[in-house]
Amino acid sequence: MTISALLIAVFICIQPAIAADTVTDVRIWPSPDSTRVVLDMSGSAKYSYFTLKNPERLVIDLQDTKLSKNLNKLDIDSKLLKKVRKSTPKKKGDVRLVLDLTKSIKPVIFDLPPAGPYGDRLVIDLIDTKTKVAKSEKKVGSNRDVVIAIDAGHGGEDPGSIGPSGKYEKHITLSVAKKIAALINKQKGMKAFLTRTGDYSMDLHARTRAADRAGADLFISVHADAFTSPGPSGASVWLQSTTRATTEVGRIFEDQERQSEVLAGVAQSIQEAGASNDQYLKYAFIDMRMEHSRDQGYYVAKEVLSELQHITKLHQHKPQSMSLGVLKSPNYPSILVETGFISNPKEEKLLTNAWQQNRLAKSIVQAVKKYFDRYPPDGTYYAMKKKSTIKHRVRRGESLSLVAQNYNVSISSIKTANNLKSDTIRVGQLLSIPQ
Incomplete structure (x- = not known):
């Protein structure tokens, strides 16, 4: 075998090692009714996943991938996720991640291409399937906020x-x-x-x-x-x-x-x-x-x-x-x-x-x-306040302070109600007097 042929054979043999993807980081974003887990990848992820019951788990298999992140140091502050850990993969050269869950979830998993400050990512959204959000009904006929x-x-x-x-x-x-x-x-x-x-x-x-x-x-x-x-x-x-x-x-x-x-x-x-x-x-x-x-x-x-x-x-x-x-x-x-x-x-x-x-x-x-x-x-x-506002036509000799004193309200409240920038008012001006 010539030296050139030998080098080509060696290059072909090491290609899989060079092409292997790497999980460089794991980031967790908890919210009130869901949690997002993001795997930062060195390239586009090739993955599959399935769920397990009793206890609840989500298993993710990453093909031809290495893990460089220490999972023991993850900051997990989630109501849905207890732990992220490694497990034995299906075949050598793969990575199997297990997400230990607190309850049954609906996983939504997708990959994202590089954008902004991030490179390739695999996104795992954990969504609580049993979350019930109370609806706030607007009260009718009351002085609600x-x-x-x-x-x-x-x-x-x-x-x-x-x-x-x-x-x-x-x-x-x-x-x-x-x-x-x-x-x-x-x-x-x-x-x-x-x-x-x-x-x-x-x-x-x-x-x-x-x-x-x-x-x-x-x-x-x-x-x-x-x-x-x-x-x-x-x-x-x-x-x-x-x-x-x-x-x-x-x-x-x-x-x-x-x-x-x-x-x-x-x-x-x-x-x-x-x-x-x-x-x-x-x-x-x-x-x-x-x-x-x-x-x-x-x-x-x-x-x-x-x-x-x-x-x-x-x-x-x-x-x-x-x-x-x-x-x-x-x-x-x-x-x-x-x-x-x-x-x-x-x-x-x-x-x-x-x-x-x-x-x-x-x-x-x-x-x-x-x-x-x-x-x-x-x-x-605000509707009640508007209904209770009365009107006053400014008469000769009246000042803003006198109008406020006559209606037993503050000068600032009259200025606010009428969008006045100063204390100056003019004869014939119609003022809204808040009550």
């Missing part, structure tokens, strides 16, 4: 955009969302609901369904914008496009369970009209609700932009429309707030600064208060 769903964009395996210094959008959005929620919960007549409370991933469907179950009156998704160059900067507010809104109406109409949820408030009216089986009428109701929620979202967006312009640069001075999967519920107005450009070095520093995050949160909450002052949902504290 308005419920604002705050959605922190991205999370877990999805970092969102990444700034020049390596800051993740998912961390900024969660921090700002928590600050908004904390401020909302300090307001009389308001209650916040966070769709995501920790660093875990949620699909868009799960976010809106969680807000629906919480009985949301408003949905605000918090994000940080990005561009391919560092130049663009400033905040913007987005609405669902009319095209996407129409598409969502069709999807809801095809989903019987979702259709029932949307029609819950008008089901009795439909039945009384003798049209409980009239598909056209049901479609019309859903379409009207979608259009109404989008119109109201426009009013919220304008208020948010009006407040944000005082504390940050605006990238867009008017509400923008785009096809956005997270803004798809006809049950409440929805907006997406881009708090700034994380791709801009200056704004990246601002967005990660607690001082600026507090200013953003205060501005958004102030805008929300103004919106509900003007458009209060029936049966809420």
Whole structure:
């Protein structure tokens, strides 16, 4: 055998060893009703899996793979997952992983190609098949709180955009969302609901369904914008496009369970009209609700932009429309707030600064208060407050302090109710006097 032939034979023999894949890391993202396990791979995974009972286990076989991660050092803080361990593989050169579970789960397993800071990955979603989420029914005829769903964009395996210094959008959005929620919960007549409370991933469907179950009156998704160059900067507010809104109406109409949820408030009216089986009428109701929620979202967006312009640069001075999967519920107005450009070095520093995050949160909450002052949902504290507001026509010789004294209210409450920037009032001016 010649030297060349010998080298080729040796190369062929060592090819399988070179081609072997490697599990370089194992990351675990627990959430309230599911847990995501991510295997970082050196290449595309070749895998199969099966489940075992008594005790509950998920077994994953990785073909022609090595494991370089110490599984004893994994940080597991999950209600569904007890342990990840190695077991004897079917054949030499493979890796068998066993996930010891706390209960019966529905596994969803898929591989992901390299993206952002990550290489090839095998994703294992463990979903609790017996989770029951209580639905919050909106009380009718009471002075209930308005419920604002705050959605922190991205999370877990999805970092969102990444700034020049390596800051993740998912961390900024969660921090700002928590600050908004904390401020909302300090307001009389308001209650916040966070769709995501920790660093875990949620699909868009799960976010809106969680807000629906919480009985949301408003949905605000918090994000940080990005561009391919560092130049663009400033905040913007987005609405669902009319095209996407129409598409969502069709999807809801095809989903019987979702259709029932949307029609819950008008089901009795439909039945009384003798049209409980009239598909056209049901479609019309859903379409009207979608259009109404989008119109109201426009009013919220304008208020948010009006407040944000005082504390940050605006990238867009008017509400923008785009096809956005997270803004798809006809049950409440929805907006997406881009708090700034994380791709801009200056704004990246601002967005990660607690001082600026507090200013953003205060501005958004102030805008929300103004919106509900003007458009209060029936049966809420804000609706009661609006009904109890009386009007006063300013007469000659009256000052703001005198008007406040005569009605036994504070000057600040009158200024807030009338959006007054100073204590100056004019003869003939019509003031709203909160009671």
